[in-house]
Amino acid sequence: MSHDLAGVWEVALSDGVHRIEFEHGTTTGKRVIYVDGKEVLRRDWMFKLVGKETFSVGSSDTKATINIDAVSGFAYEYTLEINGKSLKKYMENRSKVTSTWVLNLDGIDCRVVLEKDTMDVWCNGQKIETAGEFVDDGTETHFTLGDHNCCVKAVSSGKRRDGIIHTLLVDDTEIAECTE
Numbered sequence: 359m360s361h362d363l364a365g366v367w368e369v370a371l372s373d374g375v376h377r378i379e380f381e382h383g384t385t386t387g388k389r390v391i392y393v394d395g396k397e398v399l400r401r402d403w404m405f406k407l408v409g410k411e412t413f414s415v416g417s418s419d420t421k422a423t424i425n426i427d428a429v430s431g432f433a434y435e436y437t438l439e440i441n442g443k444s445l446k447k448y449m450e451n452r453s454k455v456t457s458t459w460v461l462n463l464d465g466i467d468c469r470v471v472l473e474k475d476t477m478d479v480w481c482n483g484q485k486i487e488t489a490g491e492f493v494d495d496g497t498e499t500h501f502t503l504g505d506h507n508c509c510v511k512a513v514s515s516g517k518r519r520d521g522i523i524h525t526l527l528v529d530d531t532e533i534a535e536c537t538e
Contacts, residue, residue, distance in 0.1 A: 362388065365424065365436040367445060371416040372456065372471045373483040378415065380424050380436060382407075391424065407434070415440075417483065457510075457524045459533045463503055470533075472499075472510050472524055479510065496522070503528070 364382040368375055381390040387404035390397060391413055398413050412423045423439040440448040457472040471480040477499055479486045488501040496513040511525045526533040 362390075364434070365438070367438045369415060369420075369422070369438075369440060369445065370449070370452070370458070371418065371420055372473055372478070372480045373417040374469065376415050378422065378424075378438065380411075382426065382434065382436070384432060384434065389426075453537065457526075458536050459526045460536050461528065461533050463506055463528070466504075468503060470503075470508075470526060472526075474522075474524065477510075477512075 362381040362383045363379060365378075365380040367378045369378060370376075376394055377392075379392040379395075381388065381392075383389075384407055387402065387407065389399070389401045389404055389411055391399040391411060393413070393415055399411055401411075408426050408428050410423050410425045412421065414420060415422045421441055423442075425437045425439065427435045427437070429435045438445045443451065455474050457474065459470045461468050461470070468481055472478075473480070477488070477490060477497075479488050479499060479501055481503055486501045486503075488499050490497055490499045493511075496511060499510040499512070501508050506528050507530075509527045511527065512522050513525070515521060515523050524535075526535070
C-alpha cells in the first residue's frame with residue numbers, strides 16, 4: 359500500500375465482510391481501489407481531483423461508489439455509497455432485511471446470513487442449499503453445515519412492529535444473532 363491511502367471501509371454483505379481501500383494521489387491524480395486487497399480500479403493522471411468512482415463488491419456484484427469532494431483548499435472528503443445509499447443507511451437497512459449469526463463449528467468460524475426477502479442462507483460466502491417447510495407456528499428452513507443439522511425458524515412475534523422473529527438452531531441449540 360502506498361502513502362496515498364485516503365479511505366478504508368468494512369462492508370458486510372451476504373457473502374462476507376469486505377474491506378475497501380481507496381488511494382487518492384492529489385498531486386499525481388492517481389485513484390486506486392482495492393477490494394479485499396485486490397486492485398479493482400486504477401486511474402492515473404486524473405486532472406479532475408473530485409468526482410466519483412463506481413465498482414462492484416462481493417460475489418453478487420453489489421454496486422459501490424466512492425465520492426470525492428473538496429472540503430477546503432487541498433482537503434478532500436471521501437464517502438462510500440452501497441447500492442446508492444450512504445454506508446450508514448445501507449447498513450441500517452441491511453439489518454432489517456438480513457439476520458446474521460457467527461458461530462464456531464468443529465473449530466471453524468462460520469458466519470451464517472439469512473436474506474429475509476428470499477430466505478436464501480449463506481455461510482462464509484457460499485450460498486447454502488436449503489429445504490423450507492411450513493409448520494404450525496411459521497416456517498422452518500433446513501440445511502446442514504458439515505455434520506450439523508441447522509434450521510432457521512421464522513415465527514410471528516405477535517406484534518406488528520416487530521414482525522417475524524428468525525431463530526437459528528444448530529443441532530437443536532439456539533444460536534444468538536449478532537449485530538454487524
